[in-house]
Amino acid sequence: MTDQPGRRVQDIVEPPPVQPVIRRLREDDLPKLLAFGAALAKDDWLYLDVNLQTDATIVRLINAVEARNWRQFVAVVGDEIVGYANVRQLAGWKRHVGDIALVVRADYRRRGIGTALASAVIDAGRELSLHKLIVEVVEEQYGGQHVFVRLGFRCEGMFVNHAIDYLDRPRNLMLLSYELAAEKPTPGTPSPRPT
Ligand SMILES: CC(C)(COP(=O)(O)OP(=O)(O)OC[C@H]1O[C@@H](n2cnc3c(N)ncnc32)[C@H](O)[C@@H]1OP(=O)(O)O)[C@@H](O)C(=O)NCCC(=O)NCCS
Numbered sequence: 001m002t003d004q005p006g007r008r009v010q011d012i013v014e015p016p017p018v019q020p021v022i023r024r025l026r027e028d029d030l031p032k033l034l035a036f037g038a039a040l041a042k043d044d045w046l047y048l049d050v051n052l053q054t055d056a057t058i059v060r061l062i063n064a065v066e067a068r069n070w071r072q073f074v075a076v077v078g079d080e081i082v083g084y085a086n087v088r089q090l091a092g093w094k095r096h097v098g099d100i101a102l103v104v105r106a107d108y109r110r111r112g113i114g115t116a117l118a119s120a121v122i123d124a125g126r127e128l129s130l131h132k133l134i135v136e137v138v139e140e141q142y143g144g145q146h147v148f149v150r151l152g153f154r155c156e157g158m159f160v161n162h163a164i165d166y167l168d169r170p171r172n173l174m175l176l177s178y179e180l181a182a183e184k185p186t187p188g189t190p191s192p193r194p195t
Pocket of ligand 1: 044048100101102103104105108109110111112113114115116135136137138141142143144145146147
């Protein structure tokens, strides 16, 4: 067996598996969600529309736990929130569409937590009787695209220079979507009604 100079045992050992609890966000999650936002790497600001680093945003999310048109989920490991996702029903002529946001703490990525949270918000979209789900992902965010494409989303198009990151640089945004209305209804379940 060839030795690999410079690599230590702890570099090649897989991280221990985690069993996150995926559940709805609660009012008493405020301190944990504040800690989650504060722990996000600065690079995540490149990829997120919602700025979870500001206390005001977190308070707004907590205040919306009972909102009729939102469903918010967290991934909890031990006593810490390590992931957050929401689906928000849009208004007016887009009221049949839900917009998704998703973020996982950097040190917990690539362990299936993003996929579990994405599945939870897709189910929530069904529960809200939405017809279509969308997620806007920065072109360079391959992890985000991978999670949603694997769950059946497809790329509808690209908005060029549509987002400005925290360094004031324009970014292309990919619009991924999923047609809930095209799903075959399970026998015995009512078909979705317009909201
Ligand atoms: C997108 C994000 C939520 C994924 O979370 P996660 O917990 O790592 O997701 P999962 O572990 O369920 O799956 C990640 C998948 O993407 C893949 N992936 C991650 N980074 C990748 C990259 N740079 N290129 C290609 N694939 C990548 C992983 O290999 C994994 O696929 P696999 O299960 O086939 O190995 C996380 O990267 C994140 O928070 N990014 C910043 C915010 C963001 O971009 N959100 C999406 C738009 S709202």
